[in-house]
Amino acid sequence: MNPRSAPERLLSVLAAFDHEHTALTLTDISRRAGLTLTTAHRLVGALTLWGALERDPSGTYHVGLRLWEIAALSPRGLALRQIALPYLEDLYEATHENVQLAVRDGCDVVYTEWLSGHSSVGVHIRVGARWPLHATGVGLVLLAHAAPAFQDTYCTGPLTSFTPHTLTDPSSLRRLLADIRHTGIAVSDRQITDDALSVAAPVRGPGGEVVAAVSVVVPQQGAQVGVLTPAVRVAARGISRALGWRPAGRGEA
């Protein structure tokens, strides 16, 4: 029934879990992973014994604490977020708006931190959520600083539209990316929902390479981009410094 390798089968059990499926029965897992019940039973048993899965008294399984402990070692996940958190908190204190940290994974932006503000915009993003690069402020920053060949491929590929404001024209997108590299700030205006605007800036690693992006999402109506921009920029530079980046030309620490 199953031409996949042993590692692929085991990983397919983990991949059966997602945001809409955080608790699964053995039957759910077997169906979602495309495994026989016997194989699923054996693999779930091994994963539970190790701690990657946990079984609750009702017999359903969820992702276990041990997997979380290992994942906490991911440099781009919790490790980056741990360094960034004080600066994200400062940005939240200064704006009281939704604050995000995100990294690029292929053609997606993945949110690795999300502090919720008091103003409610129609964007409900959770930690671990993915969006296409061109539709979000953080994604535009990360795309603008990706390798030129990658940018070319991305810009010519199909660009999903979420609202009438989503940028789907390749040449407009290319001009915007050049502008983002020049100004150091990306503004995404109602690209995912009709009511939200985000302001994003790049986070740099020790060598100056862009490793992440930080942003604030606010209601589009009444958004004060000129006020948010310096705050986002300062937070992004603070995280970059904490990662070992030093700005060129000023000689300061």
Add this chain to the structure above:
Amino acid sequence: MNPRSAPERLLSVLAAFDHEHTALTLTDISRRAGLTLTTAHRLVGALTLWGALERDPSGTYHVGLRLWEIAALSPRGLALRQIALPYLEDLYEATHENVQLAVRDGCDVVYTEWLSGHSSVGVHIRVGARWPLHATGVGLVLLAHAAPAFQDTYCTGPLTSFTPHTLTDPSSLRRLLADIRHTGIAVSDRQITDDALSVAAPVRGPGGEVVAAVSVVVPQQGAQVGVLTPAVRVAARGISRALGWRPAGRGEA
């Protein structure tokens, strides 16, 4: 060479990574996981293809973003922490001290969140760190509310001593646990280092069961336990309410 099952071998590759070993070469992994280089190569390849590991340009491997995304679904890891974070931030704002969230895993307490305060105590705990239950405030809270049979076994087992103040006498520990259940607060005084004190309170789930603990760690000298106690208690109750817990006997929401 290897009597372990296929799932065990794959998981041993993940287990090769820990806080002191976040970046490993293929040779490191093969040695730490007890696998031949050929087997390690095959398993690391499968894990990298899937995204559980990532390879950097220098050829070393680290834990990948995809594992972090799956681990973010762990109810006791990121999911709990996401619900708790606003209350932990409030506690930090109110005290400007180190604030922690922790859960129990067997005989250990595992820290799932840690906000750093400005005061420096000699305790440097990272997210994902483990300590024995009896030596920390959060651990004492979690032990005090564990099943009675588990408490008995724990109290009679060897109790590791970290300082002259660490509680290692079974009957003193039992009395302290009863006291913690009665007052709803645990104070751990210089049990891990000579200069730190922590104040901890239980976090309850919808059914009233203790699912986590929240604490503040401060320098022992000058610690104002009476001032910290209500703040920690309010934060713990706030997280409990957010998890669906309702206090008995008052009828309020």
